Amino acid sequence: MTENSIDHRRLAKKLTWRDGMAMALTLPVGLFVTFGYLLGVVGAWTAITVWFIGAVISFLQCKVFAEMAAMFPRDSGGVARYAIEGWKKYFAPLGAIAAFGYWLGWSLSISMASVVFGELIEATWFQDNTLAFGIFGNQLGLEHLFALGAMLFAWAFNYFGLKFGATVNKVLGLLVVAGLAVITVACLVSPSIHWSTANLSWSVAGDWRTVAVVFYVTAWTIYAGEIVASFAPEYKDTARDTSKAMSRISLFMIVLFVVVPTALAGGLGEGVVRDNPVNYVAVAFDQAFGGAAWIGTIVIASALLISIISTTADGGRALFGLAQEGMTIKQLDWVNRWGVPGRSLTLDVLLNATVMVLVGHPVSILLASNLGYLLSIILGLSAFLLLRKDRPNWPRPIRRSNGWIPFVAVLVVFNVFITAIGVLNPELLGYGGARESLVAVAVLLFSVVLYAYRRVVQDKLPMLWRLPAPAMPHGADAVALEHEMRQMHSSPTHLANRDPMTPTELEKDPL
Template structure:
């Protein structure tokens, strides 16, 4: 689960450092990790309220708001899918950039300008990898279970090395570090925009909260999981760029945010070590891509089964794969890949829907304390969590507005990505209207999986970053 999230540390921390400096990037990551931990407690209470329903944050937002506006509930659920579903284009482009930088250096700056899009070797490789991954899921291949275990272990070793090995560098120093927390002349707005960018990956720890009903001892185990994940995120997102930049310099991180980890290993241990790390990162990202395409499509299928979007997205093929959702996910990601084509810009696009969903979900905690007062709460937070929930909701809403209105303050942001994100949210609303207006036929029960009853059984289906 954590592998794809940890892969993004290079892009998020490295790009943020380019605007705010290494120390500024560390502060942003620590603040977001703290907010993530607080809202995870809110999600844990809500997850325990609906033990038989998968869906996580999308479910919480939909349950809270559907009685006031079913359309808003649908948009919140579809927005959550946008956040996770667009990780396909991000992961595939990351693979394309790593391969190009490591083995096709002469093609790094070469691209075809088509006016509305610029296409280079990274984008071409990304499209091929993405298509293969979706094709594998259409065939029902389940190759990621054991692969994820091996890759996760390898990623832990790589990231631990980026924290520990720089200490042994004779030239390690913080002299090159800068601290431009308010950005270059843009004040607080710049800081809020980079928090918006970082939230997409750092908030991903909410997955451990949504599994709360399935822990053997929900209250104690959930609290442990939340604290552990918060510490992991602080260590990885704050210490990896700080430690690595001390060895290769702040500009070494900023100049190549996707590959600064590979560059460090090449500099510290030689070229072959860097190549090995590059291979590990490619395989780790590929495993994330495979699982993300499968999980995001199952989440979309679940929305269709709950009648929150068109029934075509609930269709499965002869192998039981959600073919309608997989093909839709592939088409959307290919459009984003070629018309956005920048990793940070893709994060900006993906995060609009995700932050809409998260903000509605944290606000939903407050709503459901009134509207769902009779539902048992195996995990019940104290009354002081009410103002905490309000503060988290205001914080999320603030960085959402700042990021949506000022994408140009983030590296690569040009406004196109926000337009695409808005179109996707409107498409979700349109799909909901079509379903309500024209599609009265229920999805066949034979295609609908049995409702999961929480015990010590398998985890609920949930999209993975």
Template sequence: MAVAHVEEQQLLKTLRWYDGFVIALANPGFLLGSLGYSVADLGGWGAALLWGISAFVAVFINTIYSELAAMFPQKSGGLSLYAHEAWRKYTTLVGPIATFGYWIGWSVVLSFLGLFIGQLIQGAWFPGEPIGSPFGDGYFSTPGGCQVGLPQLIGIGLVLCVWLFNVFGVRIGMAFGYVAGVVLMIPLFVMMILPFLNGSFDSDNLTFKLNDPGLAWGGIQLALVWLWIMCWSAWGVDVCATFAPEYKDTARDTKMALRSAALFSMFVYILLPIGFVGGGTEKLVSGYAYTDAMDKIVGSTRLSDFFLVCLCISFIISMNTATADGGRALLGISRDGMTIKWLGRLNKFNVPGNGMTVDMVVNILFLLFIGNNFGILAASNLGYVLAHMFALSGFVLLRRDRPHWPRPIKLGAVWVPIAGILAAWCALLTIVGFGWMQVASGGYGETKEKVIGILVLLIAIVLFLYRRIVQDGERPHWREETPTMPEGMADPTASAAVSAPAT
């Protein structure tokens, strides 16, 4: 009797390293979305210092991920899948925690930035319309007391748009990314370079608040909390590794994408806070008055609408990337047996449509039922930074446990202790940042947000157990045997032992 074998649908290899670089242009949008909050707490010089430190650390982190991505070229889902590969020999629970933590860190970008764009548009063009939570009344309220105003409705529309950009194929999303990336250069030039060229930069506009009297631990606590919050933005170039299976030359393109994106990001994260705040004022940058700050830099109110449009497009780039990355993270999670099978399917356009749809629904619910999106973003950072901690420590474990595994990109031995130090840095940031995130601007991070951050990780474990016990029919087990070499390749140490003469 003939048996039909159905080959699993695979992601298409259509991207080059510069496509990955364009995808990572989401990062300046992440920075702009949080810059006002950080300047309010830290001052212009303090914000520039900490954003620069965070982006500098990201260069080292993403260099390490280039080796891991080349080791597992078929794994979609990025750093969290590498963490699972390294840790499942010791515990299977790291996998679902890291993968769902990584996914939620990217996913909530949609609701956060969608609401941010809505607030910018409402304030500039529709000042008479309800602004909604958390600043005022809305058209209607939802259970839990969230006020839904014009910004929330705009955010929902944008979430639907970026879902459409991506669900019909990677090239449609990439085409939009290239157009938006070109437009992004306009506000970046105005914020980063123009203040130094036209004389609007004034160092008196920048202050340093980390040495203010009364700060806990002499300001170190506030600095560590903000360094933890900044991870979701400054470390976001890891998205280039998520697309590793889709690069035409996995090793070269992944390495080039990660390196170029990390270096460009570091340049932006250091210079933009200095130029933008120095050219405007700290008071203007705090909150949503970006167009007012740019008016001061260029000396013309007629350009306000144009720069506002450019800013909104830059944020949409970030949302576009978050949709693409979040969907692929869920795909990888499912295909590695860590969540329900439905999320492991590609649609007819060879993209993870199911995962992207889950992202869309979750973020629309955030916009409808949760008013404090910045607090939710901070809560989601718990899983995101933990994913980095497990991936970086996983680099150390894989060097020890799989020394002969093919590494098309192999870093020098010095990178093993560097990875260990960075994993410890993630642990420190998580303890201080999650424990005291309420000291950041606005008092975000009270009990509700912390509970949500923990619940996401608990749900991940429940879905993992459902997949293994119900869908796969397995008995619960907390460790797994791991291969020392890829399937179909012999371990050189084993063959040497077999061929050795008896003594």
């Protein structure tokens, strides 16, 4: 395939729902990164309950996002793109804020996961290392070189085709799932680990606001099943593959965030997990199998690599989708010869390498990025309500019943409440403060500046705060939707004796 034969504004359609799930296997990383830190302010039962509630909410939100993914089968960017479509008729910069917030939430977790990856490798195999050097007043070491290597590894796997990266994620993902399954069972049955409910508590250091902030700071991982929607235009069957991947990864999350922490905290005790917030899985392997801490390190390192690969892919597509819609610099509206948004991926990695060098603790990075992510979720959910009102006749290969409309409104209010409490009270977790929230606000406001630059300077258009929104799809969008509708209504299992007005399996509400 030659360079000239590629449409530099269209993503390659090579993925299946299994590839989407493989990319979403980044999600266990949230468990590894946050559980130990949370046990400093809440008990294990409290944290697990928060995660369970959040995972159920995520499952329901993914049902909503699946409808919008099928509405725009050619559009990259996932949740942020739906926010752009829903809000541009009312206040277009909100779309830019949603997209940059989404990108910020996913992208900056690359540097966080990379640093933790480097720390794990150094602590396990290079304990005697003394390498240290300073850049702009920050002390760096061997772990940061490993972190940079992990970023470049993820960039290469994504730049030369997402299918290859998804294949690697499948292998690493199976390793992670197998490792978690083994240690979960071991914590429950091993004679050297005495699992007991007495090791788990409902303690809360503070009041209900502390629990709300715990939900806020972990929303980036418990809501993250929506990541598969970012790859919607790259699935061979956009509507079916997106819906299947979202449903399956959401159910996996519900099980993961209940069973694994219950087994580990109940076996090791809250104190051990709290004192080893990054490598408590390695401690569990060591106690269960004697001298097998390195196996736990490999499991965690593999999960972190999956996270870095997936978030690099997702962050790049968020920028690409933003540029496609004319809301940031046009140079990012481009794909390389492998059908991948290479410039966006490269910019993403360069930014994270800079953040890793210049910014302090990885958890502070997470706190700064979380505001943008939750804003994108709020604007994406509210876009569902606006699109139902403004585009009632738009073809929907997946259509939820009208009963979802008030339910989604409740979800929007709930997420606004959690975000407000989290932004105003980050110190309740024992780290962070106003500075991290101000950094996030500054980045989001800068997105409006880039939106204005694209329209006024690059596109030479007047600055508009409201943009026209078509009531029906046109051109290539209409053709793509017609294809999706035809695929949905021509499933081999439903061709015979099917009433054309009967919803397909994907259109039926399981609730």
